Amino acid sequence: xxxxxxxxxxxxxxxxxxxxxxxxxxxxxxxxxxxxxxxxxxxxxxxxxxxxxxxxxxxxxxxxxxxxxxxxxxxxxxxxxxxxxxxxxxxxxxxxxxxxxxxxxxxxxxxxxxxxxxxxxxxxxxxxxxxxxxxxxxxxxxxxxxxxxxxxxxxxxxxxxxxxxxxxxxxxxxxxxxxxxxxxxxxxxxxxxxxxxxxxxxxxxxxxxxxxxxxxxxxxxxxxxxxxxxxxxxxxxxxxxxxxxxxxxxxxxxxxxxxxxxxxxxxxxxxxxxxxxxxxxxxxxxxxxxxxxxxxxxxxxxxxxxxxxxxxxxxxxxxxxxxxxxxxxxxxxxxxx
Ligand code: TF8
Numbered sequence: 001x002x003x004x005x006x007x008x009x010x011x012x013x014x015x016x017x018x019x020x021x022x023x024x025x026x027x028x029x030x031x032x033x034x035x036x037x038x039x040x041x042x043x044x045x046x047x048x049x050x051x052x053x054x055x056x057x058x059x060x061x062x063x064x065x066x067x068x069x070x071x072x073x074x075x076x077x078x079x080x081x082x083x084x085x086x087x088x089x090x091x092x093x094x095x096x097x098x099x100x101x102x103x104x105x106x107x108x109x110x111x112x113x114x115x116x117x118x119x120x121x122x123x124x125x126x127x128x129x130x131x132x133x134x135x136x137x138x139x140x141x142x143x144x145x146x147x148x149x150x151x152x153x154x155x156x157x158x159x160x161x162x163x164x165x166x167x168x169x170x171x172x173x174x175x176x177x178x179x180x181x182x183x184x185x186x187x188x189x190x191x192x193x194x195x196x197x198x199x200x201x202x203x204x205x206x207x208x209x210x211x212x213x214x215x216x217x218x219x220x221x222x223x224x225x226x227x228x229x230x231x232x233x234x235x236x237x238x239x240x241x242x243x244x245x246x247x248x249x250x251x252x253x254x255x256x257x258x259x260x261x262x263x264x265x266x267x268x269x270x271x272x273x274x275x276x277x278x279x280x281x282x283x284x285x286x287x288x289x290x291x292x293x294x295x296x297x298x299x300x301x302x303x304x305x306x307x308x309x310x311x312x313x314x315x316x317x318x319x320x321x322x323x324x325x326x327x328x329x330x331x332x333x334x335x336x337x
Contacts, residue, residue, distance in 0.1 A: 030058075030063060030064060030065060030066035031064045031065070032064060032065045032066070032254075032255060032259065033066050033068065034065065034066065034067045034068070034091035034092060034251065034263075035067075035068050035070060035089075035090050035091050035092070036050060036054075036067055036068065036069050036070065036090070036091065036092035036093070036094075037069075037070040037071075037074070037075040037081045037084065037085075037090050037092070037093055038050075038069075038070075038071055038072075038081070038093065038094050039071075039072065039073045039077065039078055039081070039199045039200060040071060040072065040220075040223060041071060041072050041223055042069075042071050042072075043223055044219065044220075044223045045219070045274045045277035045278055045281065046094060046150060046243065046274060047069060047071050048274075048277070049150075049270040049271070049273050049274040049277065050067075050069055050094075050267075050270060051069060052270055052273075053067070053266040053267050053269070053270035054066075054067035054068075054069065054266075056266040056270075057262055057263055057266045060262045060266070061259055061262050061263075064259065065255070065259055065262065065263060067091075067092070067263075070090075073199075073200040075090065077198035077199065077200045077201075078095055078096075078099045078178075078179065078198055078199060078200075079099075079102070079179060079198060081093045081095070082095055082099065082100065082102070082103060085143065085246060085247070085248050086103075086141070086142065086143070086248070087248075088248045088250055088251055090248065091247055091248055091251045091252075092245065092246065092247050092248075093246055094150060094243040094244065094245050094246070095243065095244060095246070096152055096178060096241050096242070096243055097109075097110050097111055097134075097149075097241060097242055097243070097244060098111050098178045098179075098180035098182065098183055098239075098241060099178055099179060099180065100138070100244050100246065101180060101181070101182065102179060102180070102181075103141055104134070104137050104138050104140075104141055105181075105320070105321075106133070106134055106137045106321055106322070106325050107134050107137065107138065107244065108180065108181075108182040108321075109130065109134065109321050109325050109326075109328075109329055110122070110125070110126060110130070110134075110240055110241070110242060110329075111180070111182055111183070111239045111240070111241055112182070112239075112314070112317060112329065112336065113186045113189075113238050113239060113304070113305075113308055113313065114237075114238055114301045114304055114305045114308070115240075115329060115333045115336060116154075116240040116332075116333055117237075117333070119279065121332050121333055122240050122242075123275075124332060125328070125329070125331075125332035125333075126149050126242065127148070127149075128332075129328050129331070130325070130328040130329060130331075130332060131149060133324070133325055133328055134244075134325075135147070138244065138246065139249075142248075142249040142250075143246045143247065143248065143249055144246065144247040144248075144249050144252040144253075145244050145245070145246050145247075146244075146245040146246070146247070146264060146267050146268055146271070147264070147268055148245075148267075148268040148271040148272060149242040149243065149244060149245075149271065150242060150243040150244075150245055150271045150274050150275065151242055151243070151274060151275045151278040151279070152217050152220070152241040152242055152243055152278070153217025153218060153219055153220070153240075153241065153278050153281075153282060154217060154237040154238075154239070154240050154241070154282075155215045155216055155217055155236075155237070155238055155239040155240075155241050156215060156216070156217065156218060156221070156233055156234060156235050156236055156237065156238075157175070157213060157214075157215045157233070157234045157236050157238070158213060158214055158215070158216075158221060158226060158230040158232060158233045158234075158294070159173070159175075159212060159213040159230060159231065159232045159234070160206065160209075160212045160213065160229070160230055160231055160232075161212055161231075162232065163232040163234060163295065163297050164213070164232070164234040164236070164297075164299065165234065165297055165299050166299060166300075166303040166304075167190055167191070167303040167304045167306070167307040168191075168303070170187070170190040170191045170192045170304075170307075171191040171192070172191070172192070172193055173191075173192040173193065173212060173213050174192075174193050174195065174210075174211045174212045174213065175187055175192050175193070175194050175195070175211060175212070175213040175214060175215065176194075176195055176196075176197050176201075176202055176205055176206070176211040176213070176214040176215075177194045177195070177196055177197075177214075177215065178196065178197075178199065179196045179197075179198065180196065182317065183196070183239075184196060185313060185316070185317070186238075186239075186308065186313060188311075189307065189308045189311035189312075189313040190304060190307055190308065190311075191307065192213075195210075195211055197211075199224075202214055202216075202224060202226065203224060203225065203226065203228075203229060206226065206229040206230060207228075207229045213230075214226065214230070215236075215238065215239075217241065217278070217282075218233075218281065218282055218285045218286060218289065219278060219281045219282070219285055221233070221285075221289060221294075222281075222285050222288065222289060227289050227292040227293055227294045228292075230294065231293070231294065231295060232294065232295050232296075232297070233289065233294045233295070233296050233297075234296075234297055234298070234299050235296060235297070235298045235299070236299055236301070236304070237301070238301075238304065245267055245271060309337075314336045314337030315337045317337075318336075318337045
């Protein structure tokens with residue numbers, strides 16, 4: 001007999017109902033069953049670390065809280081999961097900042113093109129005032145955002161026909177971007193022809209040549225096997241992207257405070273470990289992708305930034321995000337507009 005961690009060692013026999021005798025694994029149901037959905041396979045650090053957090057939560061709550069992971073778009077694409085976490089059908093979801101911004105516009109602020117240049121800047125801002133500003137905005141739409149953002153990575157461009165070496169190579173390029181107004185505006189500003197598609201459609205849209213290019217961090221390019229349908233990768237680092245680990249507000253408030261503490265500690269700690277995983281992967285994955293046929297180049301950000309400035313991109317988004325949020329961003333990365 002193997003009871004779940006913390007469950008009573010002896011499983012009481014059930015009299016008249018009988019059926020439960022001999023089926024110890026259903027002898028104790030969790031009091032709180034929390035569903036977590038995301039769009040990545042279990043091999044990505046997001047799920048590896050979430051799985052560890054789920055195990056820790058089960059153990060520390062003595063089996064009262066069970067977190068069940070639904071990876072790989074099992075519950076639908078990002079847009080579906082975002083509405084499920086709002087309605088409560090889903091307890092947890094980890095949208096990219098770009099995606100949650102369809103609901104909370106200021107959440108896209110970390111994704112302003114060519115703003116962050118390294119992780120020191122990123123975590124200082126997102127663990128500091130800029131992150132607090134965004135979390136507060138997320139709380140206003142009935143969602144709870146855990147304190148620590150998880151890392152998606154710096155986004156890089158991949159293409160099928162020719163490498164992207166300067167901003168001039170962007171002209172007319174059909175590039176898939178997430179469902180994100182900021183991404184659309186930025187790539188239009190660069191002269192490209194961006195199209196918003198769910199992440200679940202990226203591989204097939206490249207394969208069928210609906211689009212010629214896409215942009216994502218290297219670990220995503222690897223787990224989604226995009227090297228099979230792309231030839232070039234430009235290490236443009238054009239956006240730093242992270243995941244907000246969010247919860248349905250009512251479900252979160254419905255957890256007793258001691259359980260909230262257990263869950264929050266496990267998730268925030270897992271997030272910190274996941275940041276380390278992505279940093280390590282960023283260094284190791286390139287060689288692997290090269291061996292699988294991707295040709296890399298490293299463009300200078302200068303021509304891209306200049307083109308965005310010329311297109312009025314920074315001035316426009318400063319207006320959209322507002323002076324307060326923009327001020328916090330510039331405090332972290334220096335003057336942009
Ligand atoms: C996108 C997203 C992705 C993430 C990741 C797959 O490109 O931003 O980078 O959602 O979880 O749609």
